Amino acid sequence: MGDLLTGFADALTPGNLLWALVGVTIGTAVGVLPGIGPALTVALLLPVTFRLEPAAALIMFAGIYYGGMYGGSTTSILLNTPGESSSVATAVEGNKMARAGRAAAALATAAIGSFVAGTIGTILLSVAAPAVADVAVGFGPPEYVALMAVAFVTVSALLGPSLLKGAAGLVIGAAIGLAGIDTLTGQPRLAFGIPSLLDGIDVVIVVVALFALGETFWHLVSGTGASRVEPVRGAAVLSRDDFRRSWPAWLRGTALGFPIGSLPAGGAEVPTFLSYSLEKRLSKHRAEFGHGAIEGVAGPEAANNAAAAGVLVPLLTIGLPTSATAAVILTAFQSYGLQPGPQLFTESGDLVWALIASLYIGNVLLLVLNLPLVRAWARLLTIPAYGIYAGVLVFACLGAFATGGTIADLLVLTVLGLLGLLMRQAGVPVAPAIVGLILAPLAEQQLRRALALSDGDWSTLISSPLTIFLWVVVALALALPPVLAARRRRSNTDRRQPDASN
Amino acid sequence: MTAAGEERSQAAASGLLGLVMIVLGVVVLVDAARLRGSDDPVGPAAAPTVIGVLLGLLGGALVLSSRTLPRTSGKGLWRLTAMVVTLIAFALLLPLLGYVVSSAGLFTAAALLLGAPHPGRVVAYGWTLAAVVFLVLDRLIGLSLPAGPWGF
Numbered sequence: 001m002g003d004l005l006t007g008f009a010d011a012l013t014p015g016n017l018l019w020a021l022v023g024v025t026i027g028t029a030v031g032v033l034p035g036i037g038p039a040l041t042v043a044l045l046l047p048v049t050f051r052l053e054p055a056a057a058l059i060m061f062a063g064i065y066y067g068g069m070y071g072g073s074t075t076s077i078l079l080n081t082p083g084e085s086s087s088v089a090t091a092v093e094g095n096k097m098a099r100a101g102r103a104a105a106a107l108a109t110a111a112i113g114s115f116v117a118g119t120i121g122t123i124l125l126s127v128a129a130p131a132v133a134d135v136a137v138g139f140g141p142p143e144y145v146a147l148m149a150v151a152f153v154t155v156s157a158l159l160g161p162s163l164l165k166g167a168a169g170l171v172i173g174a175a176i177g178l179a180g181i182d183t184l185t186g187q188p189r190l191a192f193g194i195p196s197l198l199d200g201i202d203v204v205i206v207v208v209a210l211f212a213l214g215e216t217f218w219h220l221v222s223g224t225g226a227s228r229v230e231p232v233r234g235a236a237v238l239s240r241d242d243f244r245r246s247w248p249a250w251l252r253g254t255a256l257g258f259p260i261g262s263l264p265a266g267g268a269e270v271p272t273f274l275s276y277s278l279e280k281r282l283s284k285h286r287a288e289f290g291h292g293a294i295e296g297v298a299g300p301e302a303a304n305n306a307a308a309a310g311v312l313v314p315l316l317t318i319g320l321p322t323s324a325t326a327a328v329i330l331t332a333f334q335s336y337g338l339q340p341g342p343q344l345f346t347e348s349g350d351l352v353w354a355l356i357a358s359l360y361i362g363n364v365l366l367l368v369l370n371l372p373l374v375r376a377w378a379r380l381l382t383i384p385a386y387g388i389y390a391g392v393l394v395f396a397c398l399g400a401f402a403t404g405g406t407i408a409d410l411l412v413l414t415v416l417g418l419l420g421l422l423m424r425q426a427g428v429p430v431a432p433a434i435v436g437l438i439l440a441p442l443a444e445q446q447l448r449r450a451l452a453l454s455d456g457d458w459s460t461l462i463s464s465p466l467t468i469f470l471w472v473v474v475a476l477a478l479a480l481p482p483v484l485a486a487r488r489r490r491s492n493t494d495r496r497q498p499d500a501s502n
Numbered sequence: 503m504t505a506a507g508e509e510r511s512q513a514a515a516s517g518l519l520g521l522v523m524i525v526l527g528v529v530v531l532v533d534a535a536r537l538r539g540s541d542d543p544v545g546p547a548a549a550p551t552v553i554g555v556l557l558g559l560l561g562g563a564l565v566l567s568s569r570t571l572p573r574t575s576g577k578g579l580w581r582l583t584a585m586v587v588t589l590i591a592f593a594l595l596l597p598l599l600g601y602v603v604s605s606a607g608l609f610t611a612a613a614l615l616l617g618a619p620h621p622g623r624v625v626a627y628g629w630t631l632a633a634v635v636f637l638v639l640d641r642l643i644g645l646s647l648p649a650g651p652w653g654f
Contacts, residue, residue, distance in 0.1 A: 051644045164567070165516075168523065168560045174553050175530055182537070182546040189550060190533050220585055220615060221578035386616035390609045390624075391631060397592060397608065398635060402645055410593035414586055421582075422522060425515030426564070444549040448542055456543030 004126050007353030011361055016059045019052065020358065023060035024365045027067020030395075032074050032377050033388050035215045037084030038308075039324035039434065041068030043207040044395050046332055047402035054336045055354050061332055062358035065325075066118070066366050069308060073110045073301055074377055078103060078230050084324070085431070086269035086304045089276040093289065093296030098230035100292045107374050108236040109246045109294055110301040111367060116247075117254040117302035118363035121309025124258050126356050129345070132262075133317040136342040141450035142461050144318075146470035147264050148443040151322055153477045154265035155435045163481065165428045172423070173436030176201055176416070180441075184448060196408040201416075203331040204403045206437055207324065209413045210430045212396040214420025216389045221421065229381045236374045246298040249279050253302030261310025265473075268307040268323045275303035309359070316340050316352065319442070324434040331438075517568030523561025530554035581615050588612065600650020601640070605632035 031041040045064045049057040076082040077094035097106040156166035179190040180200030191197040256271040279299040280289045289296055314320040319340040321327040333340055338348055345352055400413040454460035462468050534550035588611040596604045609628030618624045636654055639645045
């Protein structure tokens with residue numbers, strides 16, 4: 001706790017508070033735009049923080065991150081266009097509430113729920129992360145290889161409509177991650193003699209290309225349809241009854257979100273769906289589900305934010321990003337001179353605790369700023385689609401140029417944007433590609449390190465109980481979903497009628 | 503678009519993506535074959551080989567699962583081509599014309615392709631956006647953006 005207080009002391013200077021305020025504001029403004037999820041928000045706005053000193057950059061970054069997440073849920077509720085799969089569950093009931101004229105209550109329960117979950121999540125993070133780091137110090141390359149195998153399999157199985165499409169996304173990302181100089185032999189791979197490819201393709205460029213250009217190209221090809229923005233009536237406050245129905249859902253959502261998010265496996269949006277079905281089962285107002293039940297917004301939104309805090313546990317302590325947003329955060333940390341891993345807390349403890357304090361401050365600022373300003377944010381949604389996507393394109397090119405600094409980076413951006421369009425049209429999820437882009441080179445590095453240490457003996461990969469356990473998890477994650485699907489199909493045909501309530 | 507139509511176009515797109523993945527897989531494998539080996543048990547070509555094979559297999563599975571050839575709508579494809587040309591032009595003109603002029607042009611072209619109704623207004627929006635971005639990032643934050651012959 002003492003470390004955390006020092007972190008607050010570092011983060012709470014007037015100058016840093018100003019950066020946090022700016023971060024929250026621009027993060028929300030960009031995150032609220034339709035089709036732009038937290039990962040893209042952070043990637044687009046990352047260049048803004050490049051020139052700041054590390055502490056200021058971190059706090060502004062934390063503001064952008066939380067602002068982006070909050071903006072995303074606003075769009076889900078008012079427009080029913082979730083920017084990332086983790087706000088899909090929020091959109092289900094949230095948009096129904098907005099259509100019933102209860103947008104203000106939905107936005108309020110989402111904001112306060114995010115705050116509650118963020119607070120608890122940040123506290124749990126400050127307790128769990130150092131503990132996990134202590135364990136992770138003992139990890140050798142074989143453990144890392146097994147952990148990454150778990151992440152690969154779960155990310156492809158959970159982040160997409162099917163294992164095939166999830167795996168396709170992951171492998172596309174891994175192939176992009178190959179570009180650059182091989183660290184062990186110094187040979188260029190997939191560089192084709194282009195200087196800017198020798199350093200590898202920056203994560204920010206890939207994220208911006210696949211998400212932002214893919215989305216813009218998709219609107220170009222399909223034509224932008226008019227979308228209906230639900231109006232916000234009244235102030236964003238919760239009535240006594242709304243509050244009574246919301247708070248248990250916030251706590252249950254948090255209880256699901258943080259532990260699942262902090263597993264070194266993909267699927268930070270799994271707890272949001274679990275929370276949704278849990279609330280539906282427990283609610284006294286079950287009939288309202290499907291027509292705008294407030295528990296169905298409160299629970300998943302809290303789960304989403306708690307999971308976002310939980311994802312930071314494997315990210316900070318093992319250096320293992322398990323969501324697209326986490327992959328961008330990892331890049332951001334590296335650009336601020338932080339190298340996530342077990343040594344992070346001992347080597348740059350000050351900055352990490354300043355970061356955790358910043359996350360908390362960002363969370364508070366968001367609540368203070370956004371509840372009163374909710375109508376101003378909703379107005380951003382009335383910007384016509386051509387304006388939004390032309391603007392997104394300008395920022396995407398700016399981000400790519402600021403990150404890479406050469407013309408070739410802009411051309412790479414365009415080519416990857418076309419790939420993003422094709423993936424989007426084919427229903428192949430982009431998030432596994434981002435995770436694959438980061439994790440595949442790390443996995444290769446750890447595998448080669450493990451085999452170099454064991455003189456080429458492959459049994460080193462299953463040399464400890466932990467690695468054996470993790471490989472069993474990998475096998476189960478691959479084998480279980482098809483088996484379960486087959487059993488479900490059989491039981492459905494046995495009963496001759498599908499279960500209508502699920 | 504109807505649900506069935508959307509499903510069909512998604513299947514067509516997965517077929518095309520599958521083909522792209524197969525081509526990419528071949529490129530990765532050819533590139534891997536060119537690498538010099540090393541004394542390590544896992545050399546520099548191992549990872550690209552695995553990824554190249556996986557690209558081919560998964561791409562093949564996508565092609566088989568779609569089983570329809572992609573049909574492209576002419577108008578959308580034309581707009582997409584125009585957009586790609588605009589982006590390439592932006593990349594080439596950026597160092598010559600400076601950030602503000604090229605970005606204003608990029609915004610205008612993109613907005614018009616996306617169906618903006620008033621060209622005059624779009625130029626004004628684009629100019630304003632580019633100028634604000636340049637002032638904030640270049641002058642205020644110190645991220646140096648390319649300046650044209652006129653200094654912005």
